[in-house]
Amino acid sequence: MTDLQQVQVRGERHDPRRHDTASRLVFGKDELVRHGDTTLVDAIKRLPGVTVTTAAPGSTGSITLRGMGKGYTQILVDGQAAHAGFDPGSLSPDMVERIEILRTATADMRAEAIAGTINIVLAKAASRDSRELKISLAESNGRSTPGINWSRSRRGEHRGYTVNAALSRRAFLVEDTGIEAGFSPEGVQDLHRSTNLRVEGFRDVLSLSPYFNAVLENGDTLGWQTFLEASNYNKHGDIDWQTQSGPELRHVRYRQSTGIDVVQLRTDLSWAREFDSGGKLSSKLGLGGNREDYRFREQGYGADGMQNLDDATDGWLRVQNFASFGKYTWPGSGAHVFEAGWEGSLDRRREARVQRLLAFDGIPESFSDLSFDARIQRAAVYAQDEWTVTPAWSLYLGARWEQIETRSDGSDFMPVRNRSSVLSPVLQSRWRLPDSKDQVRLGLSRTYRSPELRLLVPRPYTSTNNRELDPDTMGNPLLKPELATGVDLAYESYREDGAMLSLGGYARAIDDVVRMETRLIGDRWVAMPSNGGSATAWGIELDARLSFPQAADAPGLELRFNLTRNWSRVDDLPGPDNRIDKQPSLSSTLAADYRFSPAWSVGASYSYRSGGSTRTGIHQIAGESARRELDAYMLASLWGKARLRLGVANVLQQDIASDTEYFDASGRQRIERLRPSHFSVRANLEVAF
Numbered sequence: 001m002t003d004l005q006q007v008q009v010r011g012e013r014h015d016p017r018r019h020d021t022a023s024r025l026v027f028g029k030d031e032l033v034r035h036g037d038t039t040l041v042d043a044i045k046r047l048p049g050v051t052v053t054t055a056a057p058g059s060t061g062s063i064t065l066r067g068m069g070k071g072y073t074q075i076l077v078d079g080q081a082a083h084a085g086f087d088p089g090s091l092s093p094d095m096v097e098r099i100e101i102l103r104t105a106t107a108d109m110r111a112e113a114i115a116g117t118i119n120i121v122l123a124k125a126a127s128r129d130s131r132e133l134k135i136s137l138a139e140s141n142g143r144s145t146p147g148i149n150w151s152r153s154r155r156g157e158h159r160g161y162t163v164n165a166a167l168s169r170r171a172f173l174v175e176d177t178g179i180e181a182g183f184s185p186e187g188v189q190d191l192h193r194s195t196n197l198r199v200e201g202f203r204d205v206l207s208l209s210p211y212f213n214a215v216l217e218n219g220d221t222l223g224w225q226t227f228l229e230a231s232n233y234n235k236h237g238d239i240d241w242q243t244q245s246g247p248e249l250r251h252v253r254y255r256q257s258t259g260i261d262v263v264q265l266r267t268d269l270s271w272a273r274e275f276d277s278g279g280k281l282s283s284k285l286g287l288g289g290n291r292e293d294y295r296f297r298e299q300g301y302g303a304d305g306m307q308n309l310d311d312a313t314d315g316w317l318r319v320q321n322f323a324s325f326g327k328y329t330w331p332g333s334g335a336h337v338f339e340a341g342w343e344g345s346l347d348r349r350r351e352a353r354v355q356r357l358l359a360f361d362g363i364p365e366s367f368s369d370l371s372f373d374a375r376i377q378r379a380a381v382y383a384q385d386e387w388t389v390t391p392a393w394s395l396y397l398g399a400r401w402e403q404i405e406t407r408s409d410g411s412d413f414m415p416v417r418n419r420s421s422v423l424s425p426v427l428q429s430r431w432r433l434p435d436s437k438d439q440v441r442l443g444l445s446r447t448y449r450s451p452e453l454r455l456l457v458p459r460p461y462t463s464t465n466n467r468e469l470d471p472d473t474m475g476n477p478l479l480k481p482e483l484a485t486g487v488d489l490a491y492e493s494y495r496e497d498g499a500m501l502s503l504g505g506y507a508r509a510i511d512d513v514v515r516m517e518t519r520l521i522g523d524r525w526v527a528m529p530s531n532g533g534s535a536t537a538w539g540i541e542l543d544a545r546l547s548f549p550q551a552a553d554a555p556g557l558e559l560r561f562n563l564t565r566n567w568s569r570v571d572d573l574p575g576p577d578n579r580i581d582k583q584p585s586l587s588s589t590l591a592a593d594y595r596f597s598p599a600w601s602v603g604a605s606y607s608y609r610s611g612g613s614t615r616t617g618i619h620q621i622a623g624e625s626a627r628r629e630l631d632a633y634m635l636a637s638l639w640g641k642a643r644l645r646l647g648v649a650n651v652l653q654q655d656i657a658s659d660t661e662y663f664d665a666s667g668r669q670r671i672e673r674l675r676p677s678h679f680s681v682r683a684n685l686e687v688a689f
């Protein structure tokens with residue numbers, strides 16, 4: 001009789017965060033839907049290093065990495081820049097396959113990522129046939145958010161498809177109070193006002209995202225993906241001012257209503273061929289468009305109760321986009337994997353705005369018909385090489401050249417033309433320490449931030465009660481891109497039981513920082529962007545996970561913790577608090593998931609974001625209170641493949657305080673606002689069949 005020894009073969013699942021030379025953090029659908037959030041933005045806010053800033057009523061907050069503002073953080077969809085008007089808040093987590101966070105640039109993606117990149121990868125063909133229906137209902141401050149999501153996937157031998165559809169209504173009610181105070185150069189208070197604001201409305205969204213893929217007889221693969229969204233946004237606001245001392249405002253009460261209808265479409269056709277030599281050619285053509293119709297009405301009243309303002313503004317926006325992408329991957333050559341590619345795009349943005357102001361108090365009736373037509377052309381080429389120098393040491397070397405040209409013509413300004421180009425070299429390296437699963441990463445990069453189109457167009461957008469704290473806004477056609485040189489360093493430790501620890505740091509040196517400055521032009525206060533001097537940002541990042549796998553007689557437990565400590569300094573602004581606009585000094589999240597059995601699990605997350613004051617301009621300071629949020633969920637299996645997910649968000653209901661201050665030789669003005677926040681409850685019924 002022969003005794004056979006048992007041989008156990010274990011395969012290690014590829015983890016991009018751990019195994020790739022070019023560092024990226026990947027979070028799958030299971031993690032995004034865990035709390036039953038109704039929007040993708042609510043799910044993203046718990047990911048490491050991500051913060052979501054406070055939004056205007058009914059709008060999505062800005063998503064930032066390292067707290068460095070919306071413009072410093074690049075948001076991509078399927079690796080490509082999202083079209084104008086794209087709102088991540090309109091996506092449900094069920095429509096997303098995964099989220100990728102890149103803290104250091106890579107050559108195959110745009111280098112417009114000083115703080116980093118968040119890449120939203122939409123759901124594609126599943127590995128098996130499936131159908132799922134999800135019905136959700138959430139409520140906050142007496143307003144409901146119902147929604148329904150449906151998905152269908154089918155996988156065949158040579159083709160497959162996935163269809164995701166979602167319909168939702170997000171109703172909201174926001175109320176806040178404010179105090180405005182003014183002081184003479186001697187510090188004597190000469191102005192005191194109070195204000196109350198109430199804004200309510202809703203947003204209806206219908207989204208459809210089909211994906212189809214096929215393998216042809218010659219082995220080529222085709223993929224077709226479309227994202228279609230139609231939305232209707234309605235908002236009504238009531239604003240009242242009471243002046244206790246000082247000059248009276250011209251409009252002490254005003255009522256506003258806004259309606260926006262949007263249809264967005266993006267469709268991509270991709271093709272790939274693998275050659276006998278081992279090389280691979282991939283290409284993609286993309287078409288997109290955005291159709292937006294805008295309605296704004298405002299009635300203002302003086303202190304005597306008589307109407308003194310009637311504003312009717314109607315506008316429309318049309319955006320068309322064409323894009324082409326491609327890359328060729330050379331056959332494996334020893335320790336090298338070499339890739340080169342291109343990207344080209346043309347965006348056309350046409351906008352018209354008709355405003356009618358009725359005559360009041362000797363001010364004649366006015367009528368303006370403003371329009372502009374803008375084109376943005378982008379071209380880029382890149383090359384990259386991932387080189388395994390030794391089994392323990394690998395290098396990623398890449399370079400990307402990009403050129404952006406903007407042309408715009410309008411009825412109220414001279415033609416504007418801007419052209420800029422950037423060469424962005426990138427180096428990333430990974431060292432695995434001897435006899436351990438620990439490793440060290442180093443990244444060096446050159447990135448940039450180009451001005452948004454709205455910041456380049458010299459068109460005024462007027463405020464209702466024009467003053468230092470409520471100025472008009474206008475673009476500046478002379479803006480230059482911000483350029484940054486960055487370094488990232490991290491130590492990572494992994495364990496067999498799933499535990500992980502990552503401790504790192506980053507630094508960015510930024511030139512030609514763009515900031516808003518408010519100044520008096522004629523008899524109107526106007527806020528305009530301009531290039532200032534240089535800035536430096538640096539910080540420490542900690543990310544940890546600890547897992548206790550479920551045993552026969554014990555539940556499973558997973559703990560996650562992340563913390564980001566940021567510092568920054570803008571050189572040509574006086575201190576203190578001369579930081580990059582609204583960058584929090586500290587953000588952190590602690591989360592736990594507790595699995596009682598395959599049928600029951602619960603979890604909670606606590607997030608903290610520091611507040612404080614920021615010197616935003618030579619004469620301006622803005623402040624915001626710290627934010628603390630506690631969310632929790634419970635998941636229960638009901639029957640068959642049906643599950644019930646219950647959740648609560650913002651349990652602490654911490655009020656949001658903010659302030660803005662303007663000061664010069666004539667004195668100082670300051671307004672403080674307080675907005676109550678409310679917890680929300682939600683229930684999701686998920687049925688797979």
